[in-house]
Amino acid sequence: MVHSNCHTHTVFCDGKNTPEEMVRAAIDLGFTCLGFSFHGPMTPDAVWTIRPERMPEYAAEIRRLQRLYADRIEILHGIELDRDCCGVDPANYDFVIAAVHQLTKRDAHFDVDDTADVLRECCRTIYGGDWLALAADYYDRFASFVCRVQPTIAAHFDLIEKFNEDGALFDSNDPAYQALATAAADRILDACPDVLFEVNTGAMYRCGKKQPYPTLFLLRHLQKRGARVIVTADAHTTDALCFAFDKALEAIRSAGFDTVYELRRTEGKAIAVATAIRDSEFGIRN
Ligand SMILES: [Zn+2]
Ligand SMILES: [Zn+2]
Known part of the structure; x- marks a missing residue:
């Protein structure tokens, strides 16, 4: 069973609940561990990242919750980094999530997970409407960042x-598209074989996506390469903390x-702890 989520946002970045509300909801779900992973600062500033001046307050709040709830739940203080580390030392955190949310060209910055229209506009503006070129750049940036940060x-x-x-x-069934994604997976696994690939249900909760990231062909490729996977909710609200974990485990x-x-x-x-997946253990304890 999965009794934890280590991808959790709060009001300190773009989440809707306070850290303490998230902790209490996780305890109510029977979680043994909750990992916080605020969006670290970026250059230029993005609306969904933490304000750098609030980082000490945030860190103090996580420490307070670790002490206050020590006998009820393990709390981890992590960070989700994007593109550059902006002076943040990853060594100061219990764990690091490496992500690419933006594609950029000179002064144009597009959040690829904002809306379909933003992504279309990104494709038009930066890649002349060529989706394969967009995918090639995205996967190259992702693999490069992960290999550099070793998250x-x-x-x-x-x-x-x-x-x-x-x-x-x-067309994500296009072999040319799939080759870009699997090549990125191979680069990452060659450079950091122990990295955990998250099977992330965030978009299932937030916009009704039917399957978690990554898509099944990519998940199959990761399995063949001996990669390690972790289920995460990418939760921005208390009610998303274990959303569709059964679907993630099925995938x-x-x-x-x-x-x-x-x-x-x-x-x-x-530390990363392995659990065997057994048919009888789908879902989480409620
Ligand atoms: Zn993210
Ligand atoms: Zn996130």
Whole structure:
């Protein structure tokens, strides 16, 4: 069973609940561990990142909650980094999630997970309408960033699929597209074989996506390469904390995995713990 979520946002970045509300909801769900992963600062500033001047207050709040709820739940203090680290030292955090949310060219910055129209505009403006060129750039940036940061977790691998339900934007069955994604996976695994790939249900909650990231062909490729996977909710509200974890575990199992990882806090440190996936253990304890 999955009794944790280590991808959690709060009002300190773009989440809707306070850290303490998230902790209390996680305890009510029977979680053993909750990992916070605020969006670290970016240059230029993005509306969904933490204000740099609030970082000390945020860190103090996480420490307070770790002490206050020590006998009820393990709390991890992580960070989700994007594109550059902006002076943040990843070593100061229990775990690091590496992500690419933006594609950029000179002064043009597009959040690929904002809306379908923003992604279309991004494709038109930067790539002349060529979706394969967009995918090539996105996967190259993602693999490069993950290899550079060597994070605990590689975030929502194929985030550009967010609005591509039923091929609405591009053909993700195109072998040329799939080769770009699997090549990125190979680069990452060659450079950091122990990284955890998250099977992320965030867009299932937030915009009704039918499947978690990554898409099944990519998940199958990761399984063949011996990659490690972790289920995360990318939760921005208390009611998303374990959303569609049963679907995520189904996808993981159908890709051929027999093991899923969770982050746990042991002697003050975050470690990845393996759990066997068994048919009888889908879902989480309620
Ligand atoms: Zn993210
Ligand atoms: Zn996130």
